[in-house]
Amino acid sequence: MTMNPFEFRTVPAMEVAWGGAQRLGEILKARFSAQNVLLVTDAGLVKAGLIAPIAQNIKAAGLNVTIFDKVVADPPEHVVHGCVDEARKAGVNIVVGLGGGSSLDIAKLVAVLLQSDQPLSEMYGIGNVKGSRLPLVLVPTTAGTGSEVTNISIITTGETTKMGVVSPQLYADYVLLDAETTVGLPKVHTAATGIDAMVHAIEAYTSRHKKNPLSDALAREALRLLGANLIAACEDGSNRAAREGMLLGATLAGQAFANSPVAAVHALAYPLGGHYHVPHGLSNALMLGPVLRFNAKAAVPLYAELADVLGVSGTGDAEKRSADFVAHMEKLMDASGAPRRLRDVGVTDNSLAMLAADAMKQTRLLVNNPVEVREEDALALYREAY
Ligand SMILES: NC(=O)c1ccc[n+]([C@@H]2O[C@H](COP(=O)([O-])OP(=O)(O)OC[C@H]3O[C@@H](n4cnc5c(N)ncnc54)[C@H](O)[C@@H]3O)[C@@H](O)[C@H]2O)c1
Numbered sequence: 001m002t003m004n005p006f007e008f009r010t011v012p013a014m015e016v017a018w019g020g021a022q023r024l025g026e027i028l029k030a031r032f033s034a035q036n037v038l039l040v041t042d043a044g045l046v047k048a049g050l051i052a053p054i055a056q057n058i059k060a061a062g063l064n065v066t067i068f069d070k071v072v073a074d075p076p077e078h079v080v081h082g083c084v085d086e087a088r089k090a091g092v093n094i095v096v097g098l099g100g101g102s103s104l105d106i107a108k109l110v111a112v113l114l115q116s117d118q119p120l121s122e123m124y125g126i127g128n129v130k131g132s133r134l135p136l137v138l139v140p141t142t143a144g145t146g147s148e149v150t151n152i153s154i155i156t157t158g159e160t161t162k163m164g165v166v167s168p169q170l171y172a173d174y175v176l177l178d179a180e181t182t183v184g185l186p187k188v189h190t191a192a193t194g195i196d197a198m199v200h201a202i203e204a205y206t207s208r209h210k211k212n213p214l215s216d217a218l219a220r221e222a223l224r225l226l227g228a229n230l231i232a233a234c235e236d237g238s239n240r241a242a243r244e245g246m247l248l249g250a251t252l253a254g255q256a257f258a259n260s261p262v263a264a265v266h267a268l269a270y271p272l273g274g275h276y277h278v279p280h281g282l283s284n285a286l287m288l289g290p291v292l293r294f295n296a297k298a299a300v301p302l303y304a305e306l307a308d309v310l311g312v313s314g315t316g317d318a319e320k321r322s323a324d325f326v327a328h329m330e331k332l333m334d335a336s337g338a339p340r341r342l343r344d345v346g347v348t349d350n351s352l353a354m355l356a357a358d359a360m361k362q363t364r365l366l367v368n369n370p371v372e373v374r375e376e377d378a379l380a381l382y383r384e385a386y
Pocket residue numbers: 042043044045048072073074075099100101102103105141142144145146147150151152153154162181182183184185186189193280281
């Protein structure tokens with residue numbers, strides 16, 4: 001069979017090192033010449049005691065550190081602007097994102113905005129960022145979004161809409177995967193962010209236009225690692241092997257979907273984050289079952305392959321194996337302890353039509369779905385998840 005042409009991009013350098021964040025100062029000094037470090041994070045991580053020793057290590061290496069800890073989940077635009085203002089005052093010349101997807105997404109945009117006069121409002125969409133950025137280092141503390149290796153930042157615009165900036169400038173210069181930083185992540189976040197990562201792998205594997213042999217290989221290995229370690233990481237957060245498997249799996253899934261983009265699960269999840277502040281991973285988990293069943297009509301052969309990747313027991317034709325795969329994902333989500341229905345997270349019945357209308361705005365994502373999603377389909381999917 002001949003091969004479709006494709007392009008693949010990712011970050012130029014990634015290091016996997018348990019405990020590596022404790023020597024971030026030396027790493028920065030060895031790899032970059034910049035002296036004034038901006039550490040982008042959130043108050044929860046500061047409170048958890050994760051940030052102080054790392055900031056201390058950076059100072060001990062002779063660098064200056066400005067900590068910006070005002071990132072919030074599903075960060076709105078004013079967080080970006082506030083961070084840029086503080087960083088300008090401090091004369092920052094290198095940006096380090098240290099936290100979950102929200103902190104990394106802010107760090108990425110701030111590194112661009114510190115070197116650009118282009119307004120943020122002109123950056124949304126695909127390939128609209130002009131110019132370069134400051135040196136950028138990302139250290140994820142959740143095994144979920146894969147933001148550390150994607151060219152994407154997701155920002156809440158206005159009151160409720162989540163929009164993406166997608167541009168090659170958002171690929172970091174260096175990524176540190178230190179799974180020790182994820183040890184304190186509570187069980188409910190471990191479950192939700194881990195399922196988010198699994199959704200990235202699944203949606204990359206079935207993405208309509210840009211799926212390619214490299215994204216496939218990454219998605220498969222990501223799903224294998226995540227499927228094998230999710231429950232172990234949820235049950236015992238200090239299980240080093242499980243945490244390492246989850247973090248690498250989430251990053252590989254990020255590399256896959258940065259090149260073969262996610263689709264309807266994410267399109268339907270974003271309005272839940274925007275309107276109800278359902279955490280990103282959880283909103284994906286809530287929509288995954290219904291969307292998998294909806295997509296199966298086109299994705300049966302691929303879902304059957306993923307059943308084998310996950311080591312799901314059973315035999316049968318592709319139809320049967322695809323059903324086995326969907327059932328296995330549902331079982332995993334049940335076992336993870338994450339809430340399973342929209343009604344359990346405060347969503348009201350009478351808002352489902354509004355959510356469906358909102359989901360249709362996510363055209364960037366919907367075009368990647370293996371089956372076309374119309375507004376009435378979106379409504380039916382929300383009803384099923386309700
Ligand atoms: N850029 C991308 O490619 C991409 C992809 C998917 C999602 N996202 C975005 O990422 C965001 C979600 O990121 P997230 O799920 O990683 O969560 P998050 O960054 O919003 O953090 C959630 C909570 O977890 C806490 N936390 C994080 N790490 C911790 C740790 N190690 N120990 C204890 N607490 C910890 C934080 O303090 C915070 O309270 C959303 O805005 C979503 O839209 C981005």
